[in-house]
Amino acid sequence: MALHRQASGDRAEETVDVRPHLAPLGEEVVVPRFRMPQESTAPETAYQIVHDELMLDGKARLNMATFVTTWMDSYADRLMAECAPKNMIDKDEYPQTAALEERCVNILADLWHAPDAEHAVGCSTTGSSEACMLAGLAMIRRWRARRRSAGAPADRPNIVMGVNVQVCWEKFARYWDVEARLVPMAPGRTHLTADEAVAHCDENTIGVVAILGSTFDGSYEPVAGIVAALDHLAASGGPDVPVHVDAASGGFIAPFCDPDLVWDFQLDRVVSINTSGHKYGLVYPGVGWVLWRDRAHLPAELVFQVDYLGGTMPTFALNFSRPGAQVVAQYYTLLQLGYKGYRRVAQACRDNARWLAAEVAAMGPFELVSDGSGIPAFAFKLRDDITDYTVFDVSELLRTRGWLVPAYRFPPGLTDLAVLRVVVRHEFSRDLAGLLIADLRRVVNRLAHPGRRTAGDRPGESSFHH
Secondary structure: OOOOOOOOHHHHHOEEEOOHHHOOOOOOOEEEOOOOOOOOOOHHHHHHHHHHHHOOOOOHHHEOOOOOOOOOOHHHHHHHHHHOOOEOOOOOOOHHHHHHHHHHHHHHHHHOOOOOHHHOEEEEEOOHHHHHHHHHHHHHHHHHHHHHHOOOOOOOOEEEEEOOOOHHHHHHHHHOOOEEEEEOOEOOEOOOOHHHHHHOOOOOEEEEEEEEOOOOOOOEOOHHHHHHHHHHHHHOOOOOOOEEEEOOOHHHOHHHHOOOOOOOOOOOOEEEEEEEOOOOOOOOOOOEEEEEOOHHHOOHHHOEEEEEOOEEEEEOOOOOOOEOHHHHHHHHHHHHHHHHHHHHHHHHHHHHHHHHHHHHHHHOOEEEOOOOOOOOEEEEEEOOOOOOOOHHHHHHHHHHHOOEOOEEEOOOOOOOOEEEEEEOOOOOOHHHHHHHHHHHHHHHHHHHOOOOOOOOOOOOOOOOOO
8 A cells, every 4th residue: 555654744734614604612623633533523524524435536436547446336336335344354244254255266266267266265365466476386387396395596586477467477576585487568569478487487487477458458368379489498308387367357358358369277387366256247346356277376385274164265365354245245246147147247347348448549639559448448549640738638638527537657668658558448438438439639729729719708708607
C-alpha cells in the first residue's frame, strides 16, 4: 500500500469543519484532521464528514484505467454484507465459507484443464499480486531443491519475464532476492516472445512468467510458443525451465472467448496459473486465485495446517485475517452466471472494446496500438504528424466529463511510445461507449482548434442561467 508520512507543522493542526445543522447540541463543530478527537461524534455526523470528502473521488464506473470490477448486483451486495464479519482464515469457525472456496478452486481447475481437477491444488488470495508471490515462492523452492540435490549452487536465482509485467513480479524478485530478467520491448514487440524468453534463461532460472493479457495493450503473450521453445531448449540439453501464466485478466476471458487457445494446464510445462477474481471474475476488489497443476509443484514445506472440523486443512498465504465476503461473492457469481453467462459477459466486453477501438481509429488523429482482440482493453496513440497536443492533454480534458482514461509511456525499449488505454468491463455498456466516443470527439475538436470559442465566451452569453 501507499506509504504516508506523519503530518507536521501547520498541517498537523488542520481541522475539519462540521456543518452546524449536523452537529447535535453540545457536540464539537470542528474536529482535528490528523488526530483522534477527544469526544465521540454522532454516527450520522461522522458519516456525513466522510461522505462529503469522498465526493471528490472519481466515479468508479467511469474509470477506464482499472480492470477491477465496479458493479455487482444487489444479491451479491447482500451476500457480501452478510459475510463481511467472517474471517476467512478461521476455517473451523466458518467451515462452509471454506467449502465454497474449495468449490471455486475446483471450478477454475476444470476451466483451466488441470490434469486432476477433482483434487485441484489451489487457494484464494487477496488478489493476483499475492497469488503471483505464492506462485513465485513455489518455483524458487522447487528450483533450490533441484539444485541442492544435484550438488549445484543455489544462491543466484533469476526469473525471466517481459518488462510489461505487473509490478508485483518486480516486488517478488526484490523481496526474495531473485534477479529479475526483464526482457525489454522493441518496435513491433510489445510483450515477451518465445525467442526472447529462451535467450534469457540459464541453469539459475526458476521460471518464465507469461502474461495472458498485458496491462499495457491488452495483448496475449504466446504461451504455447514460449512453452514449445523451452521444450526444445530442454531437449537440446539446456535447463528445464517451468512456466507460470499470469492470467490476472485473461484467466476469465480466454476460456470463454478463445476456447481453442492452448495456454493453460494442457501444456505440461505450465506449472501454475493465477487470476484476479476481482477483474473479469466479476467480483469487487479483494479476491484472487492461484492454482498448481498438481501437488508436486507446491512444496509441502510452504503449506501450513490449520484446525478444521476437528481435523486440519492445508493453507498457503502471505496474509492472515481477511473477510470471506469476496470468496462467497466469487462462488455466487460462478453459480449465477454459469459457463454460458460468463461467455456472454466476456464476449460483450470484447465486442464493446473492439467497437470502441474501431471508432477511435476512424476518428482521424489516432492510431491503434492494439484493438481489444486479447483481453477487452486496447491502447492507441496520436499520429506522428499531430504535434499541437499530446495524449496527456487528451486524458486531462476527458476528466472534465468524469472519464478517467490513463495516458502513459511504454516501458524500456519503447519509451518514445505514449498512449491512451481504455479497459472495457462488464458494467460498461455500448451506450456508455458511445458517450465516451462523443466526448473524445469534443476533446479532439477543442485541442485541434484552441482558438475556437466555446459556450460562455461570446459577449452577452453565459453557460449558466438562474
